[in-house]
Amino acid sequence: MTDANRLNVLLTSAAAKVTLLTALRSAAKRIHNSAVIIGGDSSSPVVSQYFSDDFWLMPPLSEASTNDIISGLLQRKVSHILPSRDGELLFWAKYKKHLASEGVQVLVADEQSILRCLDKQLFADFLIEKGLPAIATYSNLDTAAHNSAKWVVKERFGAGSQSIGLALDTAAALQHATELKQAVFQPFVAGKELSIDAWLNKAGQLKAHIYRYRIKVQHGESQITQTVALPQYDDIIRDTLQALQLTGPVVLQAIIDNQQQLHIIECNSRFGGASTLGIKAGVDSLYWSLAESCGLDLNAMQFVPAPTPITQVRFAGDLYL
Secondary structure (H helix, E strand, C coil), X not given: XXXXXXXXXXXXXXXXXXXXXXXXXXXXXXXXXXXXXXXXXXXXXXXXXHCCCEEEEXXXXXXXXXXXXXXXXXXXXXXXXXXXXXXXXHHHHHCHHHHHHCCCEECCCCHHHHHHHHCHHHHHHHHHHCCCCECCCECCHHHCCCCCCCEEEEECCCCCCCCCEEEECHHHHXXXXXXXXXXXXXXXXXXXXXXXXXXXXXXXXXXXXXXXXXXXXXXXEEXXXXXXXXXXXXXXXXXXXXXXXXXXXXXXXXXXEXXXXXXXXXXXXXXXXXXXXXXXXXCCHHXXXXXXXXXXXXXXXXXXXXXXXXXXXXXXXXXXX
């Protein structure tokens, strides 16, 4: 394999993401059997380094270490980067064009689209202005347009599960907010939690998505999740994701209330912790991302959804060396 058609894929913030790394290897080897999967993390040891073809103890992502990071990428002949943590998406999006000029493809959306998803206030305001059913989000209850009996309080930036307060009355919500860095308030919506694994091409057009109920959630990740057919929401999902101008693998979070209305909570503009179920159900997101960046014809790659529901149960395993 020459440098021009090499497929050396770096999974950053690899940590303990063994299932993601395994799925990435499977996707890459369908394109080039000699593809190499490099686990990258700023800590060592990490679990994933025992499952990757190579491991890179990376410098922490910062402006100060940018030259070292780019030098390390070129030294390892990295052809593709798949970021896997919200906190690094903006860094990679910022250098996406420069890295492309060096022959390194970064599989993330552009900066503005990522920022819109990281900022829960901006995300909600943007979608509501377009008539899409995002849950209203307020930085101050004094200015809230809703008169909700219960509130959700969370950090404006960062993962939605961090220090979240659920179904709090107004007094408790205000108290909880004092414990957060930059709190936002959302009316509490009772219902079934839903994730939507989706993939959009470089032009921001939705190719495929699947729905899955979040049956058991731990630390913000689905431990038990099951696919479900909900075609009545397809237009909303398509309009939402395309309005956000996202690309590649994404995960939209939503709630279906007791009146069967869909409420959009937030969107992770990256591959999700349980998104391997999406692949199993037909959303071949990692393969499509690599294939598209390699110039393969995605029109020839059909989305074939699984005909019956699939349940994913995530558990820890052991490895003996």
